Amino acid sequence: MGHTNNTTAEINGIEMSFKLVTIPCLSDNYAFVLHDDASDQTLLVDVPEAAPIIAELAKRNWHVSHVLLTHHHPDHVQGLRALLDVHPAQVVGAAADAHRLPALDLALSEGDPFTFAGEEATVYDVSGHTLGHIAVYFPKSGIAFTADSLMALGCGRLFEGSAAQMWDSLSKLMRLPPATIICSGHEYTAANARFALSIEPGNENLVARAAKVDDTRKKNHPTVPSKLSEELATNPFLRPHSAEIRNRLEMENNSDSQVFAEIRRRKDTF
Numbered sequence: 001m002g003h004t005n006n007t008t009a010e011i012n013g014i015e016m017s018f019k020l021v022t023i024p025c026l027s028d029n030y031a032f033v034l035h036d037d038a039s040d041q042t043l044l045v046d047v048p049e050a051a052p053i054i055a056e057l058a059k060r061n062w063h064v065s066h067v068l069l070t071h072h073h074p075d076h077v078q079g080l081r082a083l084l085d086v087h088p089a090q091v092v093g094a095a096a097d098a099h100r101l102p103a104l105d106l107a108l109s110e111g112d113p114f115t116f117a118g119e120e121a122t123v124y125d126v127s128g129h130t131l132g133h134i135a136v137y138f139p140k141s142g143i144a145f146t147a148d149s150l151m152a153l154g155c156g157r158l159f160e161g162s163a164a165q166m167w168d169s170l171s172k173l174m175r176l177p178p179a180t181i182i183c184s185g186h187e188y189t190a191a192n193a194r195f196a197l198s199i200e201p202g203n204e205n206l207v208a209r210a211a212k213v214d215d216t217r218k219k220n221h222p223t224v225p226s227k228l229s230e231e232l233a234t235n236p237f238l239r240p241h242s243a244e245i246r247n248r249l250e251m252e253n254n255s256d257s258q259v260f261a262e263i264r265r266r267k268d269t270f
Contacts, residue, residue, distance in 0.1 A: 164257055
């Protein structure tokens with residue numbers, strides 16, 4: 001079952017109103033659907049598997065007009081063919097990743113224009129988890145689709161890019177307005193919280209969020225999307241400046257990029 005958020009002026013002080021639906025897929029993936037009632041256009045972000053997405057769309061009588069693929073990993077694209085059989089749509093993805101993505105109708109690079117339902121989005125190269133990974137930010141609606149770059153209380157494992165690349169990517173996203181809704185690609189938040197508490201246990205905001213995450217998961221509800229303000233306050237991968245983290249890592253005089261790299265290394269073996 002999908003979970004709906006209405007992204008309206010009441011939340012973000014915006015001009016447009018989209019419905020945002022989070023759809024659980026596979027064991028821990030999420031797809032996102034953004035729907036505009038006025039134009040009846042529907043954007044699907046990533047296609048881990050077709051069946052739950054098609055079912056959710058049928059329940060709402062929505063028809064996909066655009067599919068955005070954030071990166072090439074199979075758990076984000078493997079349902080596309082079956083989805084397109086039911087919902088012919090424009091397929092959008094990264095130009096840098098086009099050689100290993102399904103066929104694209106529109107290939108985007110950082111800074112290229114992309115418009116959905118009359119709202120122009122900003123495209124970011126957020127390489128690190130993979131090379132060519134993109135994030136897409138809708139500034140009027142205050143929504144960013146970050147997939148496996150910035151995640152709830154975490155960030156993607158570095159399969160292809162370097163720690164320096166990922167820190168640069170996260171730094172771009174950190175500069176978005178704090179009220180931005182962050183739509184990330186997996187339900188990893190509880191495990192991420194346990195790691196975060198191991199290196200910043202004195203962060204009261206983190207302690208409170210971890211408890212909330214546990215309660216949310218006990219109800220089998222998704223912990224995403226989250227708000228950027230929450231991530232800035234609690235996500236250790238956005239907090240290499242934290243004195244507590246630096247002290248625990250014995251890296252008081254290192255750069256933020258170096259501290260981030262050590263946080264990522266420790267998470268890989270946690």
